[in-house]
Amino acid sequence: MLTTQELQEAGRSYYRVDRFGTDRDRPDVDTATTDTAAVDDLDRDVYCVLGIPIDAIGMRGVLRRIRDAARRKTRLLISTPNLNFLVASQSDRSFRDSLILSDLCTVDGMPVVWIARLIGIPIKSRTAGADIFDALKADIGSASTLKLFLFGGPEGGAERAAHRLNSQPGGLHCVGWSNPGYCSAEEMSRDHIIEEINASGADFLVASLSSQKGQSWLQRNHQRLEIPVRAHLGAALNFQAGTVKRAPPILRRLGLEWLWRIKEEPYLWRRYWNDGTAMLRLLFTHVLPFVFWTWWMRRTHERGEALTITQDYGSRTVTLSLSGPADARHVDRAIPVFRAATASRKRVTLDFSNVCAIDARFLGLLLMLRKQLEAQGCAGTFVGVSPLMARIFRMGGLDLP
Template structure:
């Protein structure tokens, strides 16, 4: 498993930024104009759920992102958080960072959908990794089928899945597969393995390892891999190979796929038991208190109030003073201000003294701002945080330090 520092170093390569401009005097009112537009995550419709980003995006949007990245040959790292991801991220900091450093995080689990709905996130259904794979495979009308490389899985599964894909006339064609066997992420990163993957010329790399190992391996080899779209899709490879039968649609819709998975793979019962009990604990100690306190803040302040942001550009830091409700209704006001401030390549101080309300959408924006700044070697600090606001940050999983 990579350390947080190693993951952040890998994340710094995600962005191309303009040169730092000279510092301006604090008396100046206007913010400096960015010399080069900064490709960032601030445009994503991201919500913060227990410290990890969740994109409110449907299948159509995901498929568009994948095909656009494949066409442009730009890197797109997809993570598909399920309940196991959510639980593991609470105790494993480097695993949580691997989700934050991803370019897209779609919901792959009905429990996460239920938590998201409770928090107020506009997600109607899951966009599971296996569903993404199936949708790409079924896209027979696509002008260009995507070349996919299958990596990992049980012995023989990748080969069988490749044969199944290439017998069909669909939107995916397998251009290579590899199953190096059970070993560590470091051993899976040996030169000849990475060279074999790159030589395939694939558009889409699908890894099928354990969740912790898969995320670690993708981050470890982020610079070395040349395939533009990458994702750890877990059981999707087994479903394609036919080694595991997927639950019927009605069970998946009702949230009982875990029962079917235990029938197919009995050893999973322990994981589902541990994750289920952890979810109940998180609901009681974090999710419900977060819902309660964010609701209370909204109820005690005028709904018609607008968010205002005062900008103060100094020689070493940019101070952004927020006033009013910092919520989903006003994210559009904050995005251009945050983007310009990030382009200054300075430390950003966010003064929340006059913020009267905040929600999961704005916490998601702050999470993406922090991610972008850390990729540039900068930091974001918060000041003027009231005890109630600090409590909401803690329940939402966003660290103040």
């Protein structure tokens, strides 16, 4: 958990851009101010966890992405998966798709951090929505203040949060708020509501609804909204309004924030109980088997073996034949090949007949490849997938077409 000083430093820091324009927010990298190019999905350092993308990016990288998108007026949809997101995505396909279609997915809940570490994802801590909000607010020395629009929350909460934000210096200035009341995502999407939001001229739209309704609303209005940066940050608005007190840092570090939330909002106990039992079930039926079988495949090949990809461009189909270990070590080899295949706007077939190992990082890359192909109206299929490889795909949450 970041201290106030660390939040301020994060708000003024920048991330390194490699030759593909990827944000590599690593503690051992000396960061410098750069004019970053737009980051596409194949550039993202993304992992597949139970079917949803998780970006291995720290606070500095997130803040830079937000400020770059606001400055360039390019769309940036941020999702902050916690345990509730992870559980809901297993049974609600449209909700899972809303996470896949996001431009950035940062880990909000400590249980997701624990699962990520178990799988081998290099994530040290949460990058929670409330922490992102606090870091932007604490960035007093920023060259430009982000204009904020608050949407949703309890009755009077958005207005109270706006007044509190604007009453003190910081990196955020609220230029508008709206509370549509208790209604469906469709009712919240009426023309006059969207027009009010767009007319604000804000840089950053923060929605505070239930997780599924918030994600649905943002996806439904993705093309209609003109505010470049959008995120559903849930309880962050309540914390800013002072209607709910946030847990002390020690409880957040220990992963016990849920106990504090139950104290503040007793009705949440049922959700935490259901999510906790679902997490245990997923742990034993998906996560641990995934860890075991990926380890089993990895130990069967030589360490020095490299991934090779043979490309066959036909009139309507591109066939990519992979051979060797498809894992994090060889992602940079696969990215330019996948990018060229998507640029061809043809059907892409990936032949896994000679793949001897795979991990969550490569599954994340495949998830992003499928996303880009579907956005172009193209299809991607997998052939030559062994029964063991198919089991790993299933445990990792990546459906085979």
